Amino acid sequence: MATTLTPKPVLAEVPARRGSEHRRHRARQSFLGWLFSAPYLVFVAVIFAYPLGFALYMSVHDYFFTAPGVNVVRPFVGARNYLKALSDPAVLRSFGNLGVFLVINVPLTVVLSLVLATLLNRVVHARAFLRVSFYLPYLTASVALVGVWLFLFSGSGLVNQVLGPLAPSPPWLVNERLAMPSIALFVTWKQLGFYILLYLAALQNVGTELYEAAATDGATRWQAFWNVTVPGVRSATVLVLLLATITGANLFTEPYLLTGGGGPNGASSSPVLVMYQQGIQQGKPGYAAAIGVLLVILTLVIAFLQNKFGGERD
Amino acid sequence: MIGRAKVLAAAVGFGLVLAGCSSGGGGASAQASVAQARGPITIWYSNNEQEVAWGKSMVEAWNAAHPDEKIDGQEIPAGKSSEEVIGAAITAGTTPCLVFNTAPSAVGQFQRQGGLVNLATFPDGASYIESRTGAAASQYKADDGGYYQLPWKANPVMIFYDKDMFKKAGLDAEKPDLSTFDNFLAAARKLKSSGAAKYAINPAASSEFYQPQFDFMPVYAAESGGKQIVADGKAVFNDAAGLATANFWKTIYAEGLAGKETVQGDAFATKVSAMAIVGPWAIASYKGKVNWGAVPVPTSTGKAANETYTFSDAKNVGLYSACKNQATAWDVLKFATSQEQDGDLLTKTGQMPLRADLQKAYPDFFTKNPAYTQFGDQAARVVEVPGGPHTVEILQILRDAYTKAVISGEGDLQQSLNDAADKVNALLAQ
Numbered sequence: 131m132a133t134t135l136t137p138k139p140v141l142a143e144v145p146a147r148r149g150s151e152h153r154r155h156r157a158r159q160s161f162l163g164w165l166f167s168a169p170y171l172v173f174v175a176v177i178f179a180y181p182l183g184f185a186l187y188m189s190v191h192d193y194f195f196t197a198p199g200v201n202v203v204r205p206f207v208g209a210r211n212y213l214k215a216l217s218d219p220a221v222l223r224s225f226g227n228l229g230v231f232l233v234i235n236v237p238l239t240v241v242l243s244l245v246l247a248t249l250l251n252r253v254v255h256a257r258a259f260l261r262v263s264f265y266l267p268y269l270t271a272s273v274a275l276v277g278v279w280l281f282l283f284s285g286s287g288l289v290n291q292v293l294g295p296l297a298p299s300p301p302w303l304v305n306e307r308l309a310m311p312s313i314a315l316f317v318t319w320k321q322l323g324f325y326i327l328l329y330l331a332a333l334q335n336v337g338t339e340l341y342e343a344a345a346t347d348g349a350t351r352w353q354a355f356w357n358v359t360v361p362g363v364r365s366a367t368v369l370v371l372l373l374a375t376i377t378g379a380n381l382f383t384e385p386y387l388l389t390g391g392g393g394p395n396g397a398s399s400s401p402v403l404v405m406y407q408q409g410i411q412q413g414k415p416g417y418a419a420a421i422g423v424l425l426v427i428l429t430l431v432i433a434f435l436q437n438k439f440g441g442e443r444d
Numbered sequence: 445m446i447g448r449a450k451v452l453a454a455a456v457g458f459g460l461v462l463a464g465c466s467s468g469g470g471g472a473s474a475q476a477s478v479a480q481a482r483g484p485i486t487i488w489y490s491n492n493e494q495e496v497a498w499g500k501s502m503v504e505a506w507n508a509a510h511p512d513e514k515i516d517g518q519e520i521p522a523g524k525s526s527e528e529v530i531g532a533a534i535t536a537g538t539t540p541c542l543v544f545n546t547a548p549s550a551v552g553q554f555q556r557q558g559g560l561v562n563l564a565t566f567p568d569g570a571s572y573i574e575s576r577t578g579a580a581a582s583q584y585k586a587d588d589g590g591y592y593q594l595p596w597k598a599n600p601v602m603i604f605y606d607k608d609m610f611k612k613a614g615l616d617a618e619k620p621d622l623s624t625f626d627n628f629l630a631a632a633r634k635l636k637s638s639g640a641a642k643y644a645i646n647p648a649a650s651s652e653f654y655q656p657q658f659d660f661m662p663v664y665a666a667e668s669g670g671k672q673i674v675a676d677g678k679a680v681f682n683d684a685a686g687l688a689t690a691n692f693w694k695t696i697y698a699e700g701l702a703g704k705e706t707v708q709g710d711a712f713a714t715k716v717s718a719m720a721i722v723g724p725w726a727i728a729s730y731k732g733k734v735n736w737g738a739v740p741v742p743t744s745t746g747k748a749a750n751e752t753y754t755f756s757d758a759k760n761v762g763l764y765s766a767c768k769n770q771a772t773a774w775d776v777l778k779f780a781t782s783q784e785q786d787g788d789l790l791t792k793t794g795q796m797p798l799r800a801d802l803q804k805a806y807p808d809f810f811t812k813n814p815a816y817t818q819f820g821d822q823a824a825r826v827v828e829v830p831g832g833p834h835t836v837e838i839l840q841i842l843r844d845a846y847t848k849a850v851i852s853g854e855g856d857l858q859q860s861l862n863d864a865a866d867k868v869n870a871l872l873a874q
Contacts, residue, residue, distance in 0.1 A: 196535065197534045197557055197558040197765050199558075202558070280708060284705050285705060301705060303706070304704045304705050390648070390649070390650025390651055390652070393649075394851070394852055395651075395854070396651070407653075407840065410528055411527075411840070412653075412836045413556065413557075413833060
């Protein structure tokens with residue numbers, strides 16, 4: 131019996147074994163990765179994906195809420211809710227109002243919070259008091275603050291008394307042209323403390339040597355601010371832009387309370403207020419969901435553009 | 445980037461699958477068995493001081509006599525409105541058996557949601573409601589002939605006036621003539637020009653769907669001789685009575701006799717306005733603040749008080765389908781709306797039980813409280829919101845037209861009412 135001895139492929143086997151170990155190692159790592167990510171993935175799935183999926187589902191059905199166990203037909207309606215929303219003057223107006231709001235609120239938020247954060251960063255005395263003062267409106271419930279603004283901006287309110295003959299007529303909150311800008315100012319003022327805090331955190335990462343170098347080069351305070359501070363907090367600026375836009379897109383409490391349900395004549399209605407009216411009050415959650423999906427898409431487009439043009443390029 | 449997109453798509457897809465699977469099942473068989481069941485039940489009542497007092501005493505009286513079928517009485521949970529709280533509870537299946545604060549404007553939606561029990565399915569359901577409320581019960585009957593609410597109490601809307609302010613303006617404070625639009629406007633101008641009040645009257649000028657119930661609808665009910673804003677499935681508020689009503693309010697706003705801004709608190713109780721258009725529930729809040737009188741809402745021709753209709757501002761009782769002991773709930777409902785309990789409600793809250801024989805049933809109360817007699821009389825001539833699942837939408841359409849054409853005075857009034865009526869008709873035709 132002839133025996134053939136096949137030489138052991140020692141050199142070939144080693145990489146094969148190593149490859150197999152490597153795969154096992156990667157699988158182990160991958161498993162651990164998924165395991166550690168699982169809580170967050172579950173959180174995303176339950177808190178974000180499910181409601182978003184449900185909203186999409188509702189938006190393409192003639193959906194309405196029922197008591198448990200009640201069998202009703204909720205027919206598939208395709209894009210009907212979307213087409214209706216896109217041709218509904220009240221919905222279109224609310225998106226237009228939102229545009230006015232964002233155009234005023236977002237730039238004002240970015241500029242004021244950056245400038246105030248820069249100034250607060252330099253303050254030596256009463257630093258904590260000043261920071262808390264700016265943060266206080268953010269912590270206070272809108273419902274409480276609305277009362278103060280109703281008093282300030284009413285026809286016989288403090289603002290009009292100061293303005294005297296320059297006071298607008300009709301007054302701010304019942305004036306079709308001024309209602310939404312007034313709300314934008316209110317929200318800017320209310321949220322400012324939070325964004326100042328973001329910028330203050332970002333400013334701690336801007337090296338003092340950069341300011342020293344700028345001073346050595348003879349830069350003025352304005353030049354140092356423009357050429358050192360502004361680029362130094364760029365990532366914070368993008369974050370503020372995104373958060374201010376997303377928060378603004380969800381505008382509800384202020385038109386609901388400050389202008390009595392989006393008045394006058396819908397001049398301050400917002401998409402979320404219309405969603406509330408349609409979905410909760412009028413029992414048409416499918417239609418409200420379609421408006422909501424359109425709002426999400428619009429917000430994503432704006433956020434994408436902000437990130438593209440304002441984000442880091444390096 | 446592609447990986448992220450895949451994860452996002454998968455997550456949303458997962459959500460869609462869950463959403464698709466979440467539609468409830470079940471049937472009417474379980475509902476049939478609970479209709480006969482008896483045992484403890486939970487009820488909600490309104491959270492104002494007077495109604496809480498009535499609710500507690502009613503629960504105490506029932507529980508003393510029914511130890512095996514006790515009531516757990518609770519104030520309705522806080523929310524933007526009672527209707528939203530109840531609507532959410534229906535969806536979650538957590539409604540109590542009875543809610544003594546069910547707005548007629550919400551009943552159509554609750555019915556569509558399957559949240560309410562048709563009281564006419566109880567052997568004595570329809571007969572009890574009709575014998576207690578009389579002919580007015582028909583306004584609360586659903587299109588399918590059922591009763592998904594028990595007409596409980598009305599707050600007939602009238603014009604309250606501040607006697608002290610009227611005296612200051614040189615007007616008759618005891619028997620002011622506010623019966624015609626012209627006389628009302630003349631008095632309002634005098635109140636304003638004399639400086640007696642900042643505004644003659646100040647209904648909320650805001651855009652919420654329920655506001656027509658406190659400006660347009662009471663006056664329209666009076667002017668039209670008792671018509672609802674929708675009749676036979678068509679909007680009728682754009683008729684001559686509707687135009688006259690809208691013109692009346694438009695004049696008030698155009699001349700600055702009413703404010704267009706939100707007033708914090710009650711404008712009448714805080715002396716911002718000399719008149720208010722509201723029901724008797726508000727009397728408790730005027731105690732010690734306003735020396736008030738009340739007259740029926742005005743009409744163009746000055747109809748006599750006993751011919752004047754108004755808006756009911758009723759709150760009814762619903763028996764909710766999540767109730768496990770519906771036989772007990774129905775008995776409690778009859779107990780809570782018995783002549784004795786209605787009398788206690790009238791005494792404690794000053795609100796008018798929706799009973800056909802109200803003044804005859806409680807002669808002592810009306811003798812002791814003559815100021816309430818006119819509300820008792822007016823309760824016999826009240827008009828309700830239109831029924832059905834579109835009530836809120838109809839009211840919102842009317843409100844949107846009203847705020848633009850009446851409060852802001854923009855555009856042609858008749859055209860605005862016609863446009864709103866067309867929208868309502870299109871909605872009702874769906």
